[in-house]
Amino acid sequence: MSKHETPMTRWYWRTVNKRQGLLIEEFAALKGDKEKGHSKRHIDGVILLDEPAERRGPRKDDRALVKGKRVIVIQSKNRRLGMGLIGQVVVSRQLLKDLKAKVVKSVGVCKGNDPAMHRILLKCKGC
DSSP states (O other), X not given: OOTTHHHHHXXXXXXXXXXXXXXXXXXXXXXXXXXXXXXXXXXXXXXXXXXXXXXXXXXXXXHHHTXXXXXXXXEEEEEEOOHHHHHHHHXXXXXHHHTTOEEXXXXXXXXXXXXXXXXXXXXXXXX
């Protein structure tokens, strides 16, 4: 959990998404595998839209739980919109699609806008 980013993720679920669905915080989208050369990848929040309204932390079975479900992916940064957050939004969407989730949208929550970066993000399908 992040001191600044977790409250931002919760704000999105509570305010923008109106507490609809199950918010899973710190969702483990990719397990680390030294032999394959990749690290763990966590997503700040994943909302399962068709589940009862609840907020909870990660569990071992979460990766299987999203298969076939409508989800919203959330990445939060305690700064202005930039290339790093845009990359996280785009990649996180694909990681959930790889888990066979039906990604409704992928969202970046941040402290400030950058109009040039925002235009680029809007061109990314589903973001």
